[in-house]
Amino acid sequence: MNASSPVMPAVLFTPERRTVLAERPEPAATYGQVLIEVDLTGICGSDLHAAELPVYAPGHILGHEVTGRVHSVGDGVDGWQPGQRVAINPNGNVCGTCRWCRAGRYNQCVRATMETAVGLQHDGGLAPRLLLAPSTLRPLPETMGRVEAAWVEPAATALRAVRLAGDVAGRTVLVTGGGPIGQLAIRLLRLAGAGRIVLTEPAAERRRFGVASGADETLAPDQAGEPAVAAVIECSGNAAATRQALGALEPGGTLVVVGGGPGSGLDPITILLKELVVRGSFTYLEEFDEVIPMLADGRLAVADLTTDVVPLAATLDAIASLRRASTMKVLVDPHR
Ligand SMILES: [Zn+2]
Ligand SMILES: [Zn+2]
Known part of the structure; x- marks a missing residue:
């Protein structure tokens, strides 16, 4: 990265396995990938234990409970338009060819869940922008509440x-x-x-x-x-x-x-x-899509479980309060 490259703030899991606020190069849409403008990212209980959990690979931006909008679309991507509202399935980058994918058990696909999971082994949503494979994107209705959209991933779990x-x-x-x-x-x-x-x-x-x-x-x-x-x-x-x-x-x-x-x-x-x-019970299959209407129409209420929406700079404090179990769910707005 040279001095003129645009950078963005991010919550980074460092090579030393520490969680810090850092600056990262701002991604741009590349071939076959979609650039997402993050709206909200939830902090997960497992993020608190990233240092001890081998599934968290060092050197990546954290955040796997992500909602936002398509910002721009790389060449070779069909079916997604700038402005579309999405939830991110962090385990959605399935290979499609392994025996588990062929059997429909996508939550056992090694590439999707152990090698390229968003916010674990691939950059996540604790940053303003995020570059992703289109297979991780799920459309959200425009009528769905903002907070509700951020709960899709844990609700699916x-x-x-x-x-x-x-x-x-x-x-x-x-x-x-x-x-x-x-x-x-x-x-x-x-x-x-x-x-x-x-x-x-x-x-x-x-x-x-x-x-x-x-x-x-x-x-x-x-x-x-x-x-x-x-x-x-x-x-x-x-x-x-x-x-x-x-x-x-x-x-x-x-x-x-x-x-x-x-x-x-x-x-x-x-x-x-x-x-x-x-x-x-590991992650989800069709449950990811099934909770979207349940959250959108209020059958599954989550507003009262949402303790706070904080700016990115407050993420480390929010992690500390979650560790003390003094809060339930904190959502991070990286544009605030
Ligand atoms: Zn989680
Ligand atoms: Zn697979």
Whole structure:
């Protein structure tokens, strides 16, 4: 980069695996790529742990919960016009030829999820502009709220986790961890007709959010849990919570692991004796498109879960407040 190259501010994950504010060259539309003007980018819980998570490759701009508009389109791109409103599927750069892509299991495509995921191994949306493969773009209705548009990615993650719990209609379901994914899971379980929803969460503030989300009961982890639940959506990534979840499941119950953390707390004897089903839930498939109308028409409400919209320069402070669990979801407006 020479002195005359335009630069832009960005939240960078450095080669030393630190998260810093930095200046980066401003991208321009190149062949086969689309330049996005970022509107809002959410800070994800996993961004707080980027330094410890191998899936975060150093040297990239963070931010994988991104909404914006097409700014300009490179040669060789069909179907996208400047001004179109989009959500970014950060795992959308699928190869189309691997065995998982051919089987429709795009969330197992190595290129899409482990090599070029937006905001992880490819520059993300914590910057004013972002150059992307067109396959990562999903159209959004103009009528959709601005904040709602920024929740598509985490909502898709939560929807897949709830789906993998099986038929929850009339059943008792435990959600462990009351962060954004846990709150979305509670709301989606309500929509799916769950009979009774219990949340376990250490932070009192987040337990209050759980009530607003529609949980019938909210408990601190040291309070007695439900003796027999049909399914658990594990959103905390906490080993003790995962262990507790196994204990709470009734025979034949399903544990959905969507909050990954070190040390599983999974006891094989408990799994064996109760013939439990343990399922991982990784990103999303069609759920990404399915949550867009749910957020747009208000079936899935998220405005109350949005703590703040901050300028890019406040991102590091926002990450610190999320670490303390004193906020729920902070969105970054890189043009403010
Ligand atoms: Zn995330
Ligand atoms: Zn593939």
